[in-house]
Amino acid sequence: MKVLSLPLFLFTIMLNPPLSLLPHELLYSIVENVSELPFKDKVLYNLSLVDRAFTQCCQKYIFRSFKVDYRRNVSKKLNTAKKILEDKPSFANEVRTVQLAASRNEWLFNDPTFTSIIQLLAKSPMPPHDLHFGGGPFISFMIKDPIFVVQWLAKSFFSQSLTILRLSQCENIPLPIFLICPRLKEVCLNQVGATDKSYDKFPDNQCSGREPPLLEVVDYCSSHSLIKQMISPPPRFNTPVVLWSNLRILTLTPHEKEGLACLQPILHAACNTLEELYLTHLYVRGCRCRIFDRLKGF
Numbered sequence: 001m002k003v004l005s006l007p008l009f010l011f012t013i014m015l016n017p018p019l020s021l022l023p024h025e026l027l028y029s030i031v032e033n034v035s036e037l038p039f040k041d042k043v044l045y046n047l048s049l050v051d052r053a054f055t056q057c058c059q060k061y062i063f064r065s066f067k068v069d070y071r072r073n074v075s076k077k078l079n080t081a082k083k084i085l086e087d088k089p090s091f092a093n094e095v096r097t098v099q100l101a102a103s104r105n106e107w108l109f110n111d112p113t114f115t116s117i118i119q120l121l122a123k124s125p126m127p128p129h130d131l132h133f134g135g136g137p138f139i140s141f142m143i144k145d146p147i148f149v150v151q152w153l154a155k156s157f158f159s160q161s162l163t164i165l166r167l168s169q170c171e172n173i174p175l176p177i178f179l180i181c182p183r184l185k186e187v188c189l190n191q192v193g194a195t196d197k198s199y200d201k202f203p204d205n206q207c208s209g210r211e212p213p214l215l216e217v218v219d220y221c222s223s224h225s226l227i228k229q230m231i232s233p234p235p236r237f238n239t240p241v242v243l244w245s246n247l248r249i250l251t252l253t254p255h256e257k258e259g260l261a262c263l264q265p266i267l268h269a270a271c272n273t274l275e276e277l278y279l280t281h282l283y284v285r286g287c288r289c290r291i292f293d294r295l296k297g298f
Contacts, residue, residue: 022053024057027053027054027057028057030054030057031044031047031054031057031058031060031061032061034047034061035061040061041062044058044061044062045058045062048062059091059094060094062094063091063094063095064094064095064096064097065095065096065097065098065099066081066095066097066098066099066117066121066128067098067099067100067101068099068100068101068108068114069099069101075111075113078111078113078114078117079113081117082113082116082117082120085117085120085121086120089120089123092120092121092123092124093124093125093126095121095124095128096128096129096130097128097130097131097132098121098128098130098131098132099132099134100131100132100133100134100141101132101133101134101141109148109149109152118156118157121157122156122157126161127157127158127161128157128158128161129161129162129163129164130162130163130164130166131158131162131164131165131166132165132166132167132168133166133167133168133170133173134166134167134168134169134170140169140170140171141167141168141169141170141171142170142171142172143170143171143172143173143174144172146172146173146174146177146195147174147201147202147203147206149174149177150174150176150177150180150202150206151206153177153180153181154180154206158181159180159181159182160182160183161183162181162183162184163183163184163185163186164184164185164186164187164188165177165178165181165184165186165187165188166187166188167187167188167189167190167192167223168188168189168190168191168192169190169191169192170191170192170193171192171193172193172194172195173192173193173194173195173226174194174195174199174202174206175194175195175199175207175226175229175230175233175234175237175241176202176206176207176241178212178213178230178241178242179206179207179210179212179213179241180206180210181213182210182211182212182213183213184213184215184242185213185214185215185216185217186215186216186217186218187215187217187218187219187220187242188218188219188220189218189219189220189221189223189226189227190219190220190221190222190223191221191222191223192220192222192223192225192226193223193225193226194225194226194228194229197229197234198234198236199234199236199237200236202236207236207237207238208237208238208239210239212239212240212241212242212243213242213243214243214245214246215242215243215244215246215247216246216247216248216249217247217248217249217250218247218249218250218251218266219250219251219252220251220252220253220259220262221252221253221256221259221280222253222256222259223259224256224258224259224261224262227259227262228262229241230242231244231262231265231266232265244266244269244270245269245270245272245273246270246273247266247269247270247273247274248273248274248275248276249274249275249276249277249278250266250267250270250274250276250277250278251277251278251279251280252278252279252280253279253280254279
């Protein structure tokens with residue numbers, strides 16, 4: 001049993017059993033605090049083995065995110081995840097976020113094991129609503145076939161469940177990725193490049209005939225090519241790809257001239273709803289300066 005990596009206050013509690021007598025609210029509070037620690041995955045796993053009282057609480061956080069990263073053992077990890085979800089289908093109900101961070105991802109959307117995992121997640125009463133495409137250190141997430149990826153997403157549960165889309169260090173991101181997700185509310189873009197401006201090769205059902213999502217939260221940095229297209233789509237689109245008229249929170253990096261140039265049209269479109277505007281530093285995204293709060297009152 002590994003307990004040395006746990007915080008001191010947890011170790012102290014373990015010396016005073018039985019934990020089963022603790023209120024569920026306290027157990028969940030302990031696990032929630034642990035989930036915010038560095039190396040939380042390892043700590044949560046250890047804590048789940050310390051006492052059965054913590055097991056169920058920890059599982060909700062351990063299985064909250066399903067991640068496919070850029071490591072070499074991706075296939076092995078997919079097989080392990082598939083086996084776990086098949087043995088314990090209830091674990092699929094805990095998954096809220098899917099993170100795809102494999103740099104060479106052209107095989108992923110055709111992989112039968114990954115497809116099986118997505119099908120298992122689709123059976124959840126509340127399928128994952130948060131999708132993250134992202135590259136690794138010094139590696140971009142390149143979409144080789146954007147038309148196929150949009151088709152794949154449109155056929156998956158994401159087209160109806162997705163409310164949060166996070167793109168980081170991504171290249172060749174197509175505009176229809178927003179149109180196929182009508183419930184999308186939050187978009188985070190960090191070092192994202194857009195697909196070519198023509199979209200002539202995209203099918204009509206990906207560029208028209210869909211209701212654009214009403215965004216409420218947008219955060220962008222070094223992603224001006226995609227933001228420009230989101231504001232003013234190419235002629236191939238006969239409707240907006242997103243609507244800015246319901247935007248409440250906007251975060252951007254003022255050090256970028258291209259990105260800052262997109263601010264005015266967004267403010268104009270969201271003048272009646274925008275409540276908070278944040279300016280962040282290019283290299284310290286965690287530090288945000290609130291410039292205006294409750295803008296709607298002005």
